[in-house]
Amino acid sequence: MKLKVGVFKFTSCSGCQVELIRMNEQLPELLNLVEFKYWAMASSKLEDGPYDLALVEGAISTPECIEEVKAIREKSRVLVALGDCAVTGGVPSIRNWMSQREAETIVYPKPGCIRSTRVYGIDEYVKVDYYLKGCPPRLENILEVFKAVILGVKPRLRQHPVCVECKFYENECLLTTYKQPCMGPVTAAGCGAICPNVGRVCEGCYGPMSDPNIASMVERLKEIGLSDDEILRKFRKYAGMSKLYREVAKL
Ligand code: SF4
Ligand code: SF4
Ligand code: SF4
Structure with a gap:
């Protein structure tokens, strides 16, 4: 049976998903083993979970994001933080070093209707199984996670400097x-x-x-x-x- 995969985006530049799209060489072989059930950047056909593997890009920065990432976690057997924004808050977390209202006022002309939170990686709210570090993570590391989940083993991601x-x-x-x-x-x-x-x-x-x-x-x-x-x-x-x-x- 094929691995059911969902790819999700929160506060991010989408660069990690672009890196994922770069797998066009490996894609024909990969599609024998996985099925993308939900990937809004790649397909308008979006299917609900459960998912065997959820790749989550982006930081959590609004109350709505918190609820959404919790819902994705409930539907996913293995959940992976895809890229720095999801791992630690990444570049968007720079806004944490000023007050919430100051940041909103710089970005939006009428910030009154904006409801943002401090920016965190997704593990502030849900359990994360694997962390794909990088801005963006290199494709070979992303493929290592696919391989490991397909084989049911831990991915070999480097910890050294x-x-x-x-x-x-x-x-x-x-x-x-x-x-x-x-x-x-x-x-x-x-x-x-x-x-x-x-x-x-x-x-x-x-x-x-x-x-x-x-x-x-x-x-x-x-x-x-x-x-x-x-x-x-x-x-x-x-x-x-x-x-x-x-x-x-x-x-
Ligand atoms: S050397 Fe690697 S980790 Fe360091 S900034 Fe460049 S891409 Fe990022
Ligand atoms: S980790 Fe970097 S490349 Fe990936 S979404 Fe965040 S800012 Fe973009
Ligand atoms: S060996 Fe020197 S140049 Fe290379 S990454 Fe380390 S500090 Fe930088």
């Missing part, structure tokens, strides 16, 4: 050699170190690795000349609401 992948490519270290503010030491791997590979610092878009040494990262950023405010922004940019970064993100 970007630096490990960076070293596979024998890059000169931007942080230690060139004193550039690379977040690789505290950031989860999975992207293939694509930024350092082209001489750009890691901005931390996969969020924190499993056990980041945050105090040491802050020290190193100070040593190379970043101000407290610049350091704060580094940690807030993608994952300020993650449990691992919340303390430092409030500096």
Whole structure:
């Protein structure tokens, strides 16, 4: 029997779903094994659950989102947070660093009818089985989750830092050699170190690795000349609401 899959979107830019759509090469084979029952970006035929696998993109930012994500959880055997917005609140969570009303007033000319909440990843409200980190997660990691759920095993998602992948490519270290503010030491791997590979610092878009040494990262950023405010922004940019970064993100 085919795996019944639902793909859902909350507060997000849809970039993670675009990454999912990139699987056109693997799609014919995948469609022998899975059936997309609900994926509004890809099809107007939307079927209700139950789902074997729910991929949930986006942060939770309104009272309606809270109820909807709970309903999706009830209908889904395996629920996956697809991308940083769903994992930690991601880029939309930047608005948490100002008052709710201030944020609403900046965005909407008449914010009176807007009912928003603080922005959180989905596990603030429901149990999440697997986290696909990244902004967006790389397609091969998404496919790893499909494979694991089809086989009934745990997906092998990397927990080590970007630096490990960076070293596979024998890059000169931007942080230690060139004193550039690379977040690789505290950031989860999975992207293939694509930024350092082209001489750009890691901005931390996969969020924190499993056990980041945050105090040491802050020290190193100070040593190379970043101000407290610049350091704060580094940690807030993608994952300020993650449990691992919340303390430092409030500096
Ligand atoms: S994680 Fe990044 S790419 Fe994915 S929806 Fe959020 S902002 Fe877009
Ligand atoms: S360049 Fe960045 S990712 Fe690569 S080893 Fe240095 S700190 Fe780590
Ligand atoms: S190197 Fe860092 S910023 Fe670049 S894609 Fe990977 S995790 Fe994201």
